[in-house]
Amino acid sequence: MNFARIHAIAARKFASLRRDKRTFGFIVIMPAIQIVLMGIAIGQVPTGLDIAIINDGATGMGAIITDHLMDSESLVVHADYGSVAEARDGIEAGDIWAALHITPDGTLELHLDNSNQQVSATILVEVRNAMTAALEEQGDALPLAVAQPVYGERDPAFIDFLAPGIMTMVCFMFSLILTTMAFVGERYDGTLDRVFAAGTLPVEVLLGHLAAFSTVLIGQVTVVILIAVYGFDIPINGSLPLLFLLALLLGWSAMCFGLFISTKARSEFQAMQLNMPVMFPVMLLSGILWPVQALPGWVQPISWALPSTWTAEAFRSIMIRGWGLEHSEVATAFAFNLLFALLALAVAARSLKVRD
Amino acid sequence: MVAAVECRALERGYGSLEVLRGLDMEVGAGSIYGLLGPSGCGKTTLLKVLLGRLVPWGGTVLALGSAPGEPGAPVPGPAVGYSPQELALYEDLSIGETLRFHGRLQLLEPAQVAQREAWLLDFLDLPDPERVVGKLSGGQKRRVSLAVALLHEPQLLLLDEPTVGVDPELRARLWDHLRTIADGGTAVILTTHYIDEAAQADTVGLMRNGRLLAEDAPQVLMEPHGHVSLEQTFLLLCRREGAKT
Numbered sequence: 001m002n003f004a005r006i007h008a009i010a011a012r013k014f015a016s017l018r019r020d021k022r023t024f025g026f027i028v029i030m031p032a033i034q035i036v037l038m039g040i041a042i043g044q045v046p047t048g049l050d051i052a053i054i055n056d057g058a059t060g061m062g063a064i065i066t067d068h069l070m071d072s073e074s075l076v077v078h079a080d081y082g083s084v085a086e087a088r089d090g091i092e093a094g095d096i097w098a099a100l101h102i103t104p105d106g107t108l109e110l111h112l113d114n115s116n117q118q119v120s121a122t123i124l125v126e127v128r129n130a131m132t133a134a135l136e137e138q139g140d141a142l143p144l145a146v147a148q149p150v151y152g153e154r155d156p157a158f159i160d161f162l163a164p165g166i167m168t169m170v171c172f173m174f175s176l177i178l179t180t181m182a183f184v185g186e187r188y189d190g191t192l193d194r195v196f197a198a199g200t201l202p203v204e205v206l207l208g209h210l211a212a213f214s215t216v217l218i219g220q221v222t223v224v225i226l227i228a229v230y231g232f233d234i235p236i237n238g239s240l241p242l243l244f245l246l247a248l249l250l251g252w253s254a255m256c257f258g259l260f261i262s263t264k265a266r267s268e269f270q271a272m273q274l275n276m277p278v279m280f281p282v283m284l285l286s287g288i289l290w291p292v293q294a295l296p297g298w299v300q301p302i303s304w305a306l307p308s309t310w311t312a313e314a315f316r317s318i319m320i321r322g323w324g325l326e327h328s329e330v331a332t333a334f335a336f337n338l339l340f341a342l343l344a345l346a347v348a349a350r351s352l353k354v355r356d
Numbered sequence: 357m358v359a360a361v362e363c364r365a366l367e368r369g370y371g372s373l374e375v376l377r378g379l380d381m382e383v384g385a386g387s388i389y390g391l392l393g394p395s396g397c398g399k400t401t402l403l404k405v406l407l408g409r410l411v412p413w414g415g416t417v418l419a420l421g422s423a424p425g426e427p428g429a430p431v432p433g434p435a436v437g438y439s440p441q442e443l444a445l446y447e448d449l450s451i452g453e454t455l456r457f458h459g460r461l462q463l464l465e466p467a468q469v470a471q472r473e474a475w476l477l478d479f480l481d482l483p484d485p486e487r488v489v490g491k492l493s494g495g496q497k498r499r500v501s502l503a504v505a506l507l508h509e510p511q512l513l514l515l516d517e518p519t520v521g522v523d524p525e526l527r528a529r530l531w532d533h534l535r536t537i538a539d540g541g542t543a544v545i546l547t548t549h550y551i552d553e554a555a556q557a558d559t560v561g562l563m564r565n566g567r568l569l570a571e572d573a574p575q576v577l578m579e580p581h582g583h584v585s586l587e588q589t590f591l592l593l594c595r596r597e598g599a600k601t
Contacts, residue, residue: 008460016448019488190444194504197407198461199433354432355411355425 001207005200009208013182017212027216031174032223038166039232042289043158046122047074052081052090052099061134062102068130069100074122087111098123151321153235163234164315165288168250170224172282172308175217175251179258180271182209187263202352206259206345210252217251237322242330246314249337253307256344263351282308307340360385360512360543361406365415368405375401377566378415383545383559385511388538390557390574391547392590398566399547400441403514406545408432420512430511434462437510441517441547443501447490451482451500454489455507462508469507476503479533481526495521502530509537515546519553531556551587562590569593 017024053069055062070077078096081087087099091113098120101109110127114120135141148154183205186192195205225244228234236243257278265271285299286292286308292300303309314333317323325331361383368376375398383389391399404410405417408425409432419436422429430436445454452473459469477485480499483492489500498521505513513534519527531553534544538558546557554560555574562569562577570577570593577589 002463004463005461008457011460012446012449012453012457015453016446019448190440190442191446193404193407193409193440194438194444194458195461196409197432197436197438198458200461355408 001201001204005198005204006208006211009195009200009205010211013209013212014215017216024216027174027178028219028223031170031220032227034174035166035170035224035227036231038170039159039163039228042166043162045074045157046119048076049074049098049119049123050076050078050096051123052078052087052096053102054081054084054087054099055079055102056104057102057106058104059106061106061138064134064137065100065102065108065127065130068133069126072126072130075126084109084111100127159232160234160320161316162289163228163232164319165286165312167224167228167247168286168308168312168315169283169288171221171247171250172254172311173279174220175213175254176258176261176275176278178213178216179209179255180261180265180275181268182213182259182262184262184265184268184271196354201349202354203345203349205352206256206348209259210255210345213255214248214252217248217255221247221251234319236319238318239324242324243315243318246311246318246330246333246337249334249341250307250311253337253341253344256341256348260344260348260351263348282306285309287312307337310336358385359383359418360387360420361389361545362418363402363405363415364417366402366405366412366417367414368401368410368412375566376405376412379563379567381561381568381571383543385543386538386541387558388534388544388546388556390554390560391545391563392551392554392560392586393547393563395549397563399563400516401566402563403438403516403545403547406431406512406514407436407438434508435511437505437508437513439501439505439515439518443497445489445497445501445504448488450486450488451477451492451503452485454500455485455503458504458507464508472507472509476506479529495523498522499526506533509542511542513537513542513544513546515544517547517549519548519550527553551585551590555586560586562586562593564594564597569597 051069053066055066066077066079069075081090081099084099084101087096088111090096091099091111097113099111101111103109108127108131110124112120112123132142146154152160183192192205221244225247229236261271261274265274281302283289285295285303286306287303288308292303292309295303310333314330317327317329323330325334359382361381363379363381366376366379366381367374379398379402391402393399401410405412406419406424408429411425417423419429419431422431424431449457455473455476456469459466459472464472473485476482480503482499482503483496489497492500502515502518505515519530522530538544548554558573559571560574560577561571574586578586
């Protein structure tokens with residue numbers, strides 16, 4: 001392996017990237033847009049949900065619960081429904097999501113439009129919170145007390161779970177897209193023939209590209225972490241440099257795999273197509289949008305073969321639990337990404353033939 | 357004569373298509389070899405075998421004393437210069453960047469590259485080195501492509517259709533230059549469609565259907581048949597070959 005050749009290829013690729021300002025801007029701004037949209041669109045608590053309260057209660061409990069529900073940001077409480085039957089008509093007509101009936105003996109009865117699970121779940125949580133608060137005010141309490149959590153906050157938001165996953169997905173996807181088309185053109189326009197005629201080895205070509213793309217990767221990772229931390233106020237309890245380093249490593253895994261795709265694709269269109277069978281498993285099986293533990297048992301081995309699964313878990317551990325490399329879960333993510341990157345690079349080097 | 361390139365019974369194709377069918381060829385060090393033949397006859401495939409890019413299916417090939425692509429062989433490497441038929445340039449680089457990229461790839465010192473760059477810009481009548489290759493005319497691009505092949509003064513120079521789109525004055529100068537470097541010991545193999553041009557080579561190989569019909573000095577090829585031009589010799593040989601099969 002010759003460092004001068006790697007340097008030559010890296011400098012050449014970098015000059016091309018820098019000259020193509022539109023693409024350069026696109027590959028740094030796109031991940032930013034994606035992470036902003038995802039943060040805004042997924043995992044926030046619904047607001048403005050209309051519910052009716054029919055208070056037939058004889059005790060003061062009903063009034064206290066109603067007060068608490070009126071304070072809720074998620075709910076818009078309507079007290080003008082006279083009876084349960086009237087409220088159920090309201091649900092049927094689509095005017096309200098739910099009706100809470102406080103019966104004369106003090107028990108609660110909830111009537112739901114259960115067509116949207118997230119909406120129902122939000123209403124249930126709000127009603128439960130109101131009940132707990134009402135009981136506490138009367139000097140009473142549920143026989144369950146949740147102690148201060150070991151990790152995480154008392155009221156964890158779904159976005160806290162989601163953010164590490166989204167960061168994983170964005171870092172992986174954009175690194176992959178960046179490299180899949182790296183030398184599809186070069187393989188057919190004779191320029192790669194020329195590079196090989198000079199005695200260049202495939203691995204030198206690959207490392208040169210990797211070095212040039214790494215400058216973009218560093219920019220992407222910085223933007224993604226800055227937006228997650230400062231844009232969405234996601235707490236990072238662990239080491240920020242460790243998080244940054246793992247994100248880079250994940251990017252390299254994806255890039256090496258992208259370079260492999262690039263050695264196989266016959267056209268840029270085909271390269272884009274070949275991205276899909278990688279991107280979808282990464283998006284859906286890596287525990288990014290939903291926990292891996294919820295996947296069917298036979299799918300889980302596939303999840304753990306993806307570097308993104310290890311990375312998303314480790315991101316969560318670093319960000320929420322504040323873990324460092326001394327925890328095997330974090331250390332494994334580093335090792336797995338490194339191994340995956342080297343393996344993908346080796347396969348790509350074999351696939352990019354000097355001799356045919 | 358020391359052979360820079362030697363092929364014996366060379367065979368190579370793509371998939372089920374046979375392109376080179378038992379080709380014999382010998383190129384002396386310090387000579388210019390013109391490869392003449394219709395398109396599709398296998399000229400480019402032959403050059404790619406010489407570069408070690410394509411592995412022969414049968415027969416043997418030696419370039420600068422070793423089988424190309426074998427461990428320790430000088431080819432591929434800085435000993436060879438190659439100008440493909442397609443321009444094979446990075447359209448987004450400037451002329452200067454292109455030359456410096458290939459200079460580094462050929463492991464030249466920056467000072468050497470600068471010196472060669474200055475000479476080549478002048479010799480090939482190239483525009484401002486700051487100009488981006490993608491915005492040059494076809495002829496200018498062809499000259500940049502030639503500059504890349506000549507940059508590191510290789511011992512073996514493979515030029516695939518180097519004079520397409522090059523004006524007659526520059527073509528004459530290029531031939532003068534090839535003669536000079538051949539006198540200095542470089543072996544030059546070039547493919548061409550221009551039959552008159554091939555007549556300036558030391559040796560001409562008349563290629564058809566993946567084989568050489570004849571290989572000799574142009575004067576020798578013309579004389580025995582009483583023909584005045586290579587073209588007539590080529591036609592005659594083709595007819596004879598056609599009659600045989």
